[in-house]
Amino acid sequence: MPRNRRPRDREEKSAEIVAAAATLFTDVGFEKTSLVSVAKVAGVTTNTIYWYFESKEALLVAVLDHLLAEALHGVDEQAETPLVDRLLWVVGRLDERAKLVTTVHALATTSPVVEAWHDGFHAVTNEILADGLRQSGIPEEQVVPMTRLGVFAIEGLLMHPLPEAEQRAVLRLALDGPR
Structure with a gap:
């Protein structure tokens, strides 16, 4: 379950998602990384990722x-x-x-x-x-x-x-x- 956080602006949240994805894509590989795992590392829901990124x-x-x-x-x-x-x-x-x-x-x-x-x-x-x-x-x-x-x-x-x-x-x- 995503952890509760203070409200963040759009750029900050997007940057956290990108940082989590960068780590997973380079460590685990793009193909083996699910958006669920990116969401978990970023502390957001998978739907949140789709609010920021189309795919x-x-x-x-x-x-x-x-x-x-x-x-x-x-x-x-x-x-x-x-x-x-x-x-x-x-x-x-x-x-x-x-x-x-x-x-x-x-x-x-x-x-x-x-x-x-x-x-x-x-x-x-x-x-x-x-x-x-x-x-x-x-x-x-x-x-x-x-x-x-x-x-x-x-x-x-x-x-x-x-x-x-x-x-x-x-x-x-x-x-x-x-x-």
Whole structure:
């Protein structure tokens, strides 16, 4: 039974549900996590979750937004570091949530809300990488293909963890080309 609490505003309650779901989705897995278990951890009823989120997939998108914002917090402080180091920093911050990458790819083919999030994620990631590549002097005609390689490399590193030295080598090759 949900515990009694003081009245909370909508944003606070939504944040508690997202935090509970983030923990369960990453620890137990999206597929194995029921909304009943999310409600129990968040201290709300299952119906309350539906007041805030249209579906389990919509809750996943809120979790992904939360985790991405968390992972990118402090990225501005990395602005002066080389692009490969910045990307390694982000990969390191996302690594503990990496199993959600597989979930997103699996659901993007069947869930419009997850597909839209995934497309938006790629657009933002492409823009960040393209800016970094341009700043490092990559010719404009190489920016788009190298951006694609960079995104594929990042997703691959999240799905197939490697030691940091190997991660660095993969990103260097994808973003700098052979030397």
